[in-house]
């Protein structure tokens with residue numbers, strides 16, 4: 001019995017290796033691999049392989065760390081033990097990120113199959129028919145899932161997908177000579193990239209605030225619409241897990257003033273196989289393949305934001321498009337009105353491959369079941385967490401009573417009762433072997449927030465353990481405040497100094513910057 | 523050792539419970555006592571001070587005698603340094619003013635007070651506009667139109683403790699407002715903006731990379747830039763009072779009146795600090811645009827601190843020529859209540875109700891409702 005027999009809690013303690021930064025491990029001359037000399041035949045054909053590149057050769061060797069294989073292996077294993085990633089903890093904490101299980105077989109294919117790993121993106125398309133076929137077939141599937149007519153997998157993430165869609169909205173209006181449309185409408189609980197990326201693309205952004213129901217009233221939306229509205233870019237269900245039931249009215253009202261409608265479906269776990277962008281009237285949408293379709297997120301990428309469009313927007317889509325002439329797959333660059341490339345080559349093909357595999361493993365019925373299970377898991381957790389002292393569920397009436405795949409919770413009552421807020425609870429969470437939870441985008445519309453998303457992958461035992469931990473921390477806040485004040489107790493690092501993290505004078509994101517800021521190097 | 527000045531207005535809040543709309547004035551206080559009112563503010567002060575008591579050995583409390591702070595500090599476990607003198611049981615606003623002077627002279631790093639708008643105003647009067655000593659209110663009064671209070675006594679204690687420990691807090695300029703109680707009891711509200719105090723507030727730690735940080739200063743600069751970029755030629759701009767609107771004048775490099783109304787035409791100053799009549803004479807028959815911000819803790823866009831912009835001036839501009847500037851944080855702090863309009867003309871108030879495009883930053887607009895209380 002590895003967990004406590006009665007409380008069911010783990011006797012967890014984080015690893016403390018205090019592992020050096022890899023550059024500190026470097027010893028001049030140490031080698032991980034000795035590159036063999038080319039065989040005679042090869043040398044006869046291309047010489048030493050380097051002289052031919054005379055003009056391209058670096059004058060100085062790159063300043064890479066020099067480390068033996070064994071030490072390198074130890075380095076990464078230690079680092080992996082110092083993190084609390086999805087593979088070691090019950091990763092319900094990262095609401096809106098859809099931390100579902102990423103089957104390992106996907107990784108094996110993407111990382112080991114020579115048909116994937118040995119291909120160069122500049123090869124003749126004739127020699128990478130398999131890869132093109134997978135992209136093409138995934139497109140056919142995504143068309144079915146969304147009801148839209150064309151897809152591209154070029155954007156390297158959700159935010160880039162939304163940027164791509166904003167660019168397409170602009171290109172569409174420009175193509176019609178309609179130059180006065182310079183506003184995009186979004187909502188407060190949509191992902192911030194629905195506001196940020198259109199702004200980067202040159203639009204003014206109008207944000208709708210939620211009313212007491214948790215979503216913006218249609219009257220507010222209508223007040224925002226005008227002949228200057230280029231498009232709307234919104235998430236639904238929003239970060240709160242509430243589905244705006246009047247979405248079709250929003251879309252119709254936007255269309256009535258000539259605006260386009262873009263649906264942020266980054267996280268489609270709530271309605272996969274159940275509801276589609278097409279029926280909701282949207283002109284375009286995007287999916288995060290690294291969320292809903294199980295490809296791992298991996299520290300800021302690789303990711304893929306799959307963008308989908310109705311027929312009339314095809315001329316503006318990114319190039320190249322993967323097409324099929326009945327016998328061969330080919331790349332079509334002949335799109336004069338295209339917004340161009342949003343990422344090099346074909347995007348992150350590995351992510352498309354993993355998503356394709358996941359879809360094929362599940363089948364159409366399986367996708368729908370994943371959505372149903374994720375909503376079921378969330379509703380089970382909801383009933384348990386609502387009973388935890390100090391927890392408040394905002395908008396818990398009317399439409400807000402029913403949540404889909406996630407909930408933005410609040411520790412408002414806990415804070416009023418005990419003085420401990422969401423930050424304090426978060427500090428204690430890691431003592432139970434669960435990584436810190438995500439609070440909310442700023443500003444905190446829901447006070448003392450935390451956002452949980454139990455995807456379909458987690459078992460009842462996982463959900464019970466997670467809820468049990470939050471209940472225990474709540475109890476401690478009320479009854480043993482000293483435990484909370486000193487938390488975390490079972491981690492190698494005590495509290496991180498936020499002031500220092502926020503301070504641009506102090507933070508270093510590269511080794512060179514670190515040396516410079518520490519005054520170790522000019 | 524850090525020094526915290528503690529001022530308790532022992533009679534603040536007494537009028538509220540017994541329905542007297544304020545506690546200023548001897549008569550009212552007597553009446554409140556007769557109606558069975560009990561002092562609220564000492565209890566609230568103790569609640570806040572208990573939170574700070576964890577720093578007992580690192581902080582010196584400077585307090586006025588008896589119920590004006592000393593009693594409360596002792597009750598919370600401190601051994602305060604007492605300054606000044608009062609006649610217990612018969613304290614007055616002048617005592618508050620003296621207390622501030624004495625605490626500044628004693629080298630206080632911050633002042634924590636328990637009271638309402640009247641107390642805040644006394645403190646502002648004593649400190650004057652040039653002072654940068656942080657002041658935080660424990661809300662204990664009947665009237666809390668000012669924006670200088672923490673949300674409750676406990677969080678007042680928390681923020682004060684963080685500030686004294688030198689931890690991350692923001693200092694923001696917050697409005698000191700007060701209404702004429704005499705008029706208030708007769709059903710009229712006439713609130714004035716008296717000035718700004720430096721108020722520490724808890725900086726919410728940024729928990730993950732997903733949320734990102736915004737610099738408040740950059741946000742205000744963004745709002746000003748957005749307003750200025752959209753200014754039209756040959757339209758008279760009426761710029762209301764406040765720190766947010768001040769940034770517009772600063773961006774235009776024009777002289778401004780923090781607490782008053784300034785008038786701009788073609789990016790040049792037309793008049794500073796106008797009264798209602800002067801303003802009316804300037805805008806009559808012209809194209810007018812009004813720029814105001816949400817004033818005070820409750821978010822009034824008209825009728826508090828900017829009464830110079832009267833109904834006839836608002837009518838001259840028209841609802842479509844009103845721009846409201848307010849930060850996201852301001853709006854979330856009053857959410858889900860609407861921004862308030864209280865021009866004194868009920869019909870105009872109704873016309874002004876509805877959704878506004880609020881300028882919250884550069885190319886950043888929020889849709890938010892304004893309406894009646």
Ligand SMILES: Cc1ncc(COP(=O)(O)O)c(C=O)c1O
Nearest residue numbers: 096157158159191235264266303
């Ligand atoms: C609804 C929504 N849209 C867009 C995004 C942005 O996706 P990415 O992080 O891949 O850029 C996210 C991710 O957090 C999201 O939750």
